[in-house]
Amino acid sequence: MWFFKSVSKRNLMEFLLVTLFCLFFFMPLVNLVILAFSGEWQYPNKFPTSWSLEWWKFVLENDEVSRSIMLSFSIAIIVTILSIIICIPAAYAFARLQFPLRRTFLFSFLLTNAFPKMGLYVAIGVLFYQFGLMNTFTGIVLIHMVNTLMYMTWIPSAAFKNVHASQEEAARDAGASPFKVFWHVTLPMAAPGIIVASIFTFLSSLDEAQGTLLVGIPDYQTMPVVMYSIIADYPSTAGSVFSIILTLPTIILLLAARRFLGADAMANGFQMK
Amino acid sequence: MSKRKENLLGIAMVMPSFISLLILVIWPVMISIKESFMNGEGQFSFENYIYVFTEPMMLNNIKHTVVVTLISCIIVLFISYFIAIYLRFTSSKIANFIRKTYFIPMFVPGIIAIYGFINTYRDNGWIARLIGQENLPVLMYDIKGVVMMNMWFNIPFTTMLLVSALSAIPDSVIESAKDVGATKLKIFWKFIFPLSYKTMLVATTFLFMGIVGSFTAPFLVDSNAPQMLGVSMQQHFSVYHEFGQASSIAVIMFIMSAGIGYLYIHSMMKEEK
Numbered sequence: 300m301w302f303f304k305s306v307s308k309r310n311l312m313e314f315l316l317v318t319l320f321c322l323f324f325f326m327p328l329v330n331l332v333i334l335a336f337s338g339e340w341q342y343p344n345k346f347p348t349s350w351s352l353e354w355w356k357f358v359l360e361n362d363e364v365s366r367s368i369m370l371s372f373s374i375a376i377i378v379t380i381l382s383i384i385i386c387i388p389a390a391y392a393f394a395r396l397q398f399p400l401r402r403t404f405l406f407s408f409l410l411t412n413a414f415p416k417m418g419l420y421v422a423i424g425v426l427f428y429q430f431g432l433m434n435t436f437t438g439i440v441l442i443h444m445v446n447t448l449m450y451m452t453w454i455p456s457a458a459f460k461n462v463h464a465s466q467e468e469a470a471r472d473a474g475a476s477p478f479k480v481f482w483h484v485t486l487p488m489a490a491p492g493i494i495v496a497s498i499f500t501f502l503s504s505l506d507e508a509q510g511t512l513l514v515g516i517p518d519y520q521t522m523p524v525v526m527y528s529i530i531a532d533y534p535s536t537a538g539s540v541f542s543i544i545l546t547l548p549t550i551i552l553l554l555a556a557r558r559f560l561g562a563d564a565m566a567n568g569f570q571m572k
Numbered sequence: 573m574s575k576r577k578e579n580l581l582g583i584a585m586v587m588p589s590f591i592s593l594l595i596l597v598i599w600p601v602m603i604s605i606k607e608s609f610m611n612g613e614g615q616f617s618f619e620n621y622i623y624v625f626t627e628p629m630m631l632n633n634i635k636h637t638v639v640v641t642l643i644s645c646i647i648v649l650f651i652s653y654f655i656a657i658y659l660r661f662t663s664s665k666i667a668n669f670i671r672k673t674y675f676i677p678m679f680v681p682g683i684i685a686i687y688g689f690i691n692t693y694r695d696n697g698w699i700a701r702l703i704g705q706e707n708l709p710v711l712m713y714d715i716k717g718v719v720m721m722n723m724w725f726n727i728p729f730t731t732m733l734l735v736s737a738l739s740a741i742p743d744s745v746i747e748s749a750k751d752v753g754a755t756k757l758k759i760f761w762k763f764i765f766p767l768s769y770k771t772m773l774v775a776t777t778f779l780f781m782g783i784v785g786s787f788t789a790p791f792l793v794d795s796n797a798p799q800m801l802g803v804s805m806q807q808h809f810s811v812y813h814e815f816g817q818a819s820s821i822a823v824i825m826f827i828m829s830a831g832i833g834y835l836y837i838h839s840m841m842k843e844e845k
Contacts, residue, residue, distance in 0.1 A: 316658070317666045324677055324724065327688030330698045334691060342696045343705070389589035398582025404590055406837050411593070412778065413829040414601050415785035417806050418822025421815070422600030422607075445596050452589050506681040509787060526683050535691055542684040549679045560675070566736030569774050572840050 334539035354540045364525060364541070371522040372548075374436075375504040378443045382500050385444075386451035387493070391481075393452070393571065394459035405456075405571060408449040419445060420510045427514055434518055442510035447500040454499070454568030458492020459485065461567065491559040492568070498556055502549055601826075608820035620820035629797070634824070636798035640715060640790075641783045644722035648779055649772065652727050656734035657764070660741075678728045686792050689721060717793040718800070722783050730775045737771035738764065770839065777836040781829045801825050 334340070338351030358364050392398070393405050411419075423442060424433070432438035462485050470480045486493075508523035515524065522545050529538050553560070611617040624630045659671055677685065692698045693711045700708045711717050741764060749759050790800035799807070801821055809818035 313662075313664060313666050317670060320655075320670060320674070324674075324728075326698070327685065327692045327724075328680065330692045331684070331688045333698075343701050345701050385588045385592055388585040389587075392582045392585035396578050396582035396585070398579045398586075401582065402841065404586050406840075407590070407593060407598070409833055409837070410601065411597050412781045412785075413826060413833045414597070414604075415787075415802055415805065415822050415825040415829075417785070417787045417802055417809075418604055418819065418825070419597065419600055421809050421818060421822075422603040423596065425603060425815075426600060441596060444592060448589060448593055448596070502679055502681075506683075508683060523681065523683050526687075530683075530687060535687075538687055539691075542687055545681055546684055549681065553676070553679055562675075562732045562736040562739070566733045566771070569733065569778065570771070570840070 331539040331542050334535055335543050337536060354534075354536045358537060358540045358544065363520065364544075367520050367522050367525040368544070370519065371505055374439055374443065374521065375501050378440055378447060378504040379497055379501045381440065382444060382447045382451040383493070383497060386448065387455055389452050390454075390456035391459050391485075393456040395464075408452055411445060411449045416445075417509060420513050423510070424513050433514055434516065435514075436519070438514045439511055439519055439521075442514050443504045443507050445510065446503045446507060450499045450503075450568070451496050453571050454496035454565060455489060455493045456571055457567035458489035458564060460571075461492075462488040491561070492564045494556055494559045495564045496568070498552055498560075501552065505545075505548065604819040604822050607816050608823045610816055612816070620816045621824075623817055624820050624824060630804070630821075632798040633801055633804045636715075637784060637801045637825075638828075640718055640722070640794075640800060641780060644719050644726070644783050645776060645779050647719065648723055648726045648730055649776065651723070652730035652734055652775070653772070655727070655731045656738050659731075659735055660738040675728045675732055677724055678732075682725065682788055685724060686721060686789055689717075689724065690793065693717065693720070712793060713795050715794070718790050721789040721793050722786070725789070726779050726782065730779060733771050733775045734768060737768040741767050773836060773839055777832050780832045784825055784828050 333347065335354070336350050336352070337347030338349035338353065340347040389404075393401065420442065423445070427433050427438050427441075432441070466488070467480050467484055470484045471477070475483070506523060508521075508527060511519065511521050511524055512527070515521065522541075526538070526541055526545060529541050608620050609616055609618070611619045624634075655670070655674065659667055659674075690697070690712055693708075694700070695705060695708065695710065695712070697712075709716070711720065745763055746759060749763060754762070785802055786800065787802040787806060791803045791806070794800060794803065801824070805818045805821040805825070808814045808821060
């Protein structure tokens, strides 16, 4: 009892909060990790009765799986690079220049979120069909970009806006050309926002399943597409192993980019004016 | 830089991004809207809309979508606000732990989160094994499951926006209010809430649009009837091959999202003045 007396009411509340937080957000993930390494886990045992790596072997030795991993990564890398090239100029213009219809252009990107994705994919499918883009690599890259245009334009734009114009002017006064100023002053200072947006782009491409299923059938089986069939056809142990493989890149990216991931870089992107 | 030059440069820089938007989003949206007003013979008609607004099954689906969306939005906003306030004014070890981990769910691929959720909460899942099946209410394949899934996906993002807004409130404002004897509740209503409600609107916009248009979570976790409109639209397209009806459902979802999108744009524009 001494323990409960020594903690104040506030501490107890805090303890409850963090317990609920962890249970709700992390229990489903922990469950997958346990499942992935379990050999036998019959109902109603609380934990697996035996452990095994059998499904790891199965998943890793499966050609289809390794091909889907390669495919997903190449698509995600291309989508990210293309999005950066296409969107960064617009992001800079929205932040720094005044031009006619600026607001209309800026807010038109909201349309990617306002129109239901599934409906959009179906209509894009109709277009792709006419242009022979069904079941092509290009088609998949394009459909993934639907999800990334808004993030890649808004978040970096907010980052550019937060670079003080005076710093650019100082560099220009010292005789640097506009391009040099952008490259050596503006870009490094806006880098955190651009990196956050790129990570989002990369992960949303890795994660995209609906559009890929629609335009990539039958030749382009990305990781999430394979995940759908594994869920349907294999025991949950196999699904869990594959889940971990699919989540691993995310965790590595998160750790690598940890210092850039502040709440502000993201939040500002959604409040562009 | 002359005004004319700035205008041209601005528009030129926006073009790559905007043209992508035009081709990948605006054009398909137009196709959907056009299709929604066409009958089976390709003539103009309101047939599809009459179907959606008179068929009892569709009316139930619309009602279900509105109910799920509103309940999810309210719960997510409430909990996120609570967590954000807690994080803003607490610097204990537990608060730091939550600060470092709360955004992880944003980066977990959707399909995997759902898979983990189903394995944890289904009637013979992990929780049923831990506490006994009879103690666990029906959560999966039920409205409760979808709402919980929406919470899992959206609380981190909403919390992130709110944390950023609350961190912009200077400590000095709150300290001086305390000095003149304002109660905690008063400080909240007079300072904290007015300074963060704008961000609440931003969060609500993206929450609402995301949930109204969602497909994967309701498809895998919700009951079979009534369905959310995203699932119903997909079925009308791929099971019944009714492109017109599917399009009209998409347009109705779009109109729901457009309402809140209008509020968002309106509030962004107003602030500038």
